[in-house]
Amino acid sequence: MIKTVVEEISKWAIPVMLVFIPLIGMIRKVKVYDVFIDGAKEGFDVAVKIIPFLVGILVAIGMFRASGAMDLLTGAMKPIMDATGFPAELVPLAILRTLTGSGSLAFTTDLVKNHGADSIIGRMAATMYGSSETTFFVLAVYFGAVQVKKTRHAVPAALVGDLVAAIATVAVVYWLM
Amino acid sequence: MLNYIWFGLLAIALIFGAINGTMDKVSEAAIESAKTAVEIAIGLIGVMTLWLGVMRIAEAAGLVTMLGRLLRPVLRWLFPEVPADHPANGAIVLSLAANMLGLNNAATPLGIKAMEELQELNEHKDTATNPMVTFMALNTSGVQLIPATMIGVLAAAGSLNPTWIIGPSIIATFIGTVAAVLAAKFLQRFYKVSE
Numbered sequence: 001m002i003k004t005v006v007e008e009i010s011k012w013a014i015p016v017m018l019v020f021i022p023l024i025g026m027i028r029k030v031k032v033y034d035v036f037i038d039g040a041k042e043g044f045d046v047a048v049k050i051i052p053f054l055v056g057i058l059v060a061i062g063m064f065r066a067s068g069a070m071d072l073l074t075g076a077m078k079p080i081m082d083a084t085g086f087p088a089e090l091v092p093l094a095i096l097r098t099l100t101g102s103g104s105l106a107f108t109t110d111l112v113k114n115h116g117a118d119s120i121i122g123r124m125a126a127t128m129y130g131s132s133e134t135t136f137f138v139l140a141v142y143f144g145a146v147q148v149k150k151t152r153h154a155v156p157a158a159l160v161g162d163l164v165a166a167i168a169t170v171a172v173v174y175w176l177m
Numbered sequence: 178m179l180n181y182i183w184f185g186l187l188a189i190a191l192i193f194g195a196i197n198g199t200m201d202k203v204s205e206a207a208i209e210s211a212k213t214a215v216e217i218a219i220g221l222i223g224v225m226t227l228w229l230g231v232m233r234i235a236e237a238a239g240l241v242t243m244l245g246r247l248l249r250p251v252l253r254w255l256f257p258e259v260p261a262d263h264p265a266n267g268a269i270v271l272s273l274a275a276n277m278l279g280l281n282n283a284a285t286p287l288g289i290k291a292m293e294e295l296q297e298l299n300e301h302k303d304t305a306t307n308p309m310v311t312f313m314a315l316n317t318s319g320v321q322l323i324p325a326t327m328i329g330v331l332a333a334a335g336s337l338n339p340t341w342i343i344g345p346s347i348i349a350t351f352i353g354t355v356a357a358v359l360a361a362k363f364l365q366r367f368y369k370v371s372e
Contacts, residue, residue, distance in 0.1 A: 009278060010279060013280055017283075021234050021235045021238070021240060022231075025238040028237075028239065030237045032234050035233050035234050035237050038230075038233055042229050043223075044225075046289055047219065048218065048222075050221070051215055051218045055210075055214040055215065059207050059211050059214070060187050061186060061210070062209065063187060063190035063194075063203050063206050064187075064190045066202040067189065067194040067197060068193055068197040068199050069190065069193035069197075105326070105330075108330065109330050112331060112334045116334075117332075117334035118336050122334070123342055123345070126331055127324075129326070130324025130327040130342060130346040131345075131349035132350070133317050133318065135317040136182075138313070139179075142288055142289060143305065145292055145293065146295075146302075146309075147302065148296070148304065150301075150304040151179050151305050152368040153310055153367070153368040154305055154309070156364055157310060157360040157361035157364055158313060158314060158317040160356055161314060161317060161358075162317070162318070164353050165349050165354075166353075168348065168349040168352040169349040172345045172349055176344065
């Protein structure tokens with residue numbers, strides 16, 4: 001029920017906004033096309049401004065992943081994880097999720113296939129992916145667009161959110177299954 | 178913080194590349210990732226141009242200010258530093274709405290627009306402000322209502338009930354978002370803006 005409503009809204013949202021906003025503009029006597037061009041001019045610059053930030057972050061993450069350091073990190077954390085009841089299979093996903101969108105998507109798909117689409121691990125993995133964002137990517141794009149280099153507490157605050165979301169995922173799926 | 182994480186990732190890659198004998202892959206990943214980053218940025222140009230144009234109409238028509246004023250009670254608590262009539266309010270609302278609906282093509286340009294508005298209020302242009310970090314906390318915790326990609330993955334893997342994850346995802350996202358925002362609010366006093 002919620003799903004159909006949200007899906008319908010998602011389908012209609014963009015076309016409706018693209019007509020509704022200029023319509024209000026017309027009513028308010030705005031020269032809609034002229035104003036559109038004026039604002040749209042900035043699009044190219046903004047996208048180009050992001051490049052250095054994105055190259056910096058993605059290269060570091062790409063190298064880290066390719067080195068295979070992740071497996072050792074997971075192995076080292078396994079005893080701690082077993083003690084807390086957090087499934088060890090999900091630890092690499094929780095870390096990857098913050099670093100790479102495509103990497104964590106591939107990892108989640110593997111977990112779902114290997115453990116089964118209706119298994120507890122499969123559902124936890126899917127929920128973990130679905131309930132979070134690629135934190136470092138988002139930070140690079142948004143701060144890059146406004147050329148902010150000193151990000152202050154942005155990284156720690158975001159990571160607290162990611163950690164809590166990961167724990168909440170495991171707890172909620174355990175509870176509901 | 179980002180300086181340490183960035184260097185840490187690079188140093189770990191070199192060390193483990195040597196230990197694991199994966200240096201060729203590390204080398205390739207550096208070149209490939211640089212290419213991917215530029216492709217992503219270039220891919221943004223179209224949607225960025227479209228939404229910045231439409232947003233300018235929305236501003237000129239007074240829609241952005243109106244939307245911000247409408248949701249001011251919530252925004253006042255989240256972003257106390259942003260004046261009530263500032264266009265940043267409306268831009269933040271629009272980008273979060275697009276995020277919730279999973280409209281990625283609109284959410285990123287609208288989010289960037291919101292960051293630009295917040296940058297207008299910033300006295301130290303190279304340093305993040307409190308509202309910026311709070312806005313980032315909302316974005317990095319991913320406030321999407323329907324995890325469409327994951328439902329697709331589960332269905333493709335033969336799930337009998339792929340939409341089962343919608344409920345847990347909404348709960349987990351909500352808890353994560355609240356935690357991120359509270360962390361941002363709590364930590365802001367410890368990260369002073371230095372000259």
